[in-house]
Amino acid sequence: MGMNENIKYDCVIIGSGPAGLTAAIYQARADIKTIVIAGNQPGGQLTITPMVENYPGFPDGVGGFKLMMDTQTQVKKLGVEIKGGLVHQVHQVESSSSFEVELESGEVLQSKTVIVATGAGVKWLGLPKEQELIGHGISSCATCDGMFFRDKTVAVVGGGDTACEDAVFLAKFTKKVFMIVRREEFRASAAEQKKVLDNEKIEIWWSSEVKELNGEEKLESVKILNNKTEKETILPLDGMFVAVGYSPATKFLEGLVKLKEMGQIVVGKNEKLVTMASVEGIFAAGDCVNENHRQAILAAGEGCRAALETQKWLKER
Numbered sequence: 001m002g003m004n005e006n007i008k009y010d011c012v013i014i015g016s017g018p019a020g021l022t023a024a025i026y027q028a029r030a031d032i033k034t035i036v037i038a039g040n041q042p043g044g045q046l047t048i049t050p051m052v053e054n055y056p057g058f059p060d061g062v063g064g065f066k067l068m069m070d071t072q073t074q075v076k077k078l079g080v081e082i083k084g085g086l087v088h089q090v091h092q093v094e095s096s097s098s099f100e101v102e103l104e105s106g107e108v109l110q111s112k113t114v115i116v117a118t119g120a121g122v123k124w125l126g127l128p129k130e131q132e133l134i135g136h137g138i139s140s141c142a143t144c145d146g147m148f149f150r151d152k153t154v155a156v157v158g159g160g161d162t163a164c165e166d167a168v169f170l171a172k173f174t175k176k177v178f179m180i181v182r183r184e185e186f187r188a189s190a191a192e193q194k195k196v197l198d199n200e201k202i203e204i205w206w207s208s209e210v211k212e213l214n215g216e217e218k219l220e221s222v223k224i225l226n227n228k229t230e231k232e233t234i235l236p237l238d239g240m241f242v243a244v245g246y247s248p249a250t251k252f253l254e255g256l257v258k259l260k261e262m263g264q265i266v267v268g269k270n271e272k273l274v275t276m277a278s279v280e281g282i283f284a285a286g287d288c289v290n291e292n293h294r295q296a297i298l299a300a301g302e303g304c305r306a307a308l309e310t311q312k313w314l315k316e317r
């Protein structure tokens with residue numbers, strides 16, 4: 001089937017984190033006509049990470065915001081158009097073997113291929129009052145909201161790298177940090193665990209789950225269940241930071257490509273095009289694909305591969 005030459009773009013990249021922007025760099029250098037749809041947080045999740053210490057090439061670390069803004073500058077210098085906003089839906093147009101990417105603004109972009117690099121969003125606990133109390137004691141972003149809790153008592157829920165990083169960050173200026181961990185061990189890397197265990201301001205409650213949120217105008221206390229002893233405790237708190245993981249931002253693809261139960265895009269059926277999704281011509285990279293290992297460098301690497309694979313796919317058509 002021949003490609004329709006009237007299709008405006010060779011590639012629409014959805015997402016502007018490390019995966020999307022790296023894909024854009026590779027497309028530009030290969031003369032692939034590309035546009036990036038930047039989403040509602042241009043630069044992605046890294047832009048709210050104060051210090052990235054595991055991205056190669058930065059012996060003293062690099063600010064997440066700076067890293068992403070510099071990458072964005074690199075992409076723009078290469079002549080790639082970056083457009084703000086969210087994608088509402090992607091339609092496959094079989095007659096011209098292309099896609100229509102419909103933005104929430106109503107604008108429709110026609111493209112021969114799509115790279116999905118939408119990353120992931122915060123996972124909440126799902127308790128009553130949780131959504132109402134966001135911004136009133138409940139937050140998912142210690143680096144954004146931590147400053148409001150100077151000399152106050154806060155808790156971090158979760159036992160992964162994010163929770164450990166958040167706890168150590170908050171301990172710098174709050175009065176006390178509780179960590180509420182549902183198992184008897186962390187999921188975090190050894191390096192992040194050690195920083196928590198060495199910090200006297202952090203008190204860890206193992207085998208503990210938040211069961212209830214109390215407070216009207218703002219969070220006042222939480223009910224915690226010890227799932228070993230079944231003992232319940234009311235813990236007074238000024239703030240609670242939820243750090244229990246992320247879910248992929250792929251809802252807009254439901255019904256188009258195959259997704260895993262938790263929403264990750266299924267890729268890799270074609271062993272020569274391992275970033276291709278279940279629909280030919282749609283590729284995916286980064287946190288919207290991966291269940292584990294939410295890492296910037298991995299997302300960047302996958303973005304590179306997705307670009308190279310779209311190029312190969314387009315050439316073979």
Ligand code: NAP
Nearest residue numbers: 158159160161162163182183187243244245246292293294
């Ligand atoms: P994560 O690794 O998925 O850890 C989630 C944590 O929350 C686990 O302790 C989990 O407990 C707990 N949890 C999940 N659902 C829960 C619920 N409903 N109630 C209570 N606890 C719950 O998530 P993350 O820490 O956000 O990290 C995500 C990815 O980003 C990981 O791959 C991580 O390595 C990476 N990351 C890396 C860095 C770094 O390299 N410095 C920094 C941040 C994040 P269980 O263990 O019992 O499941």
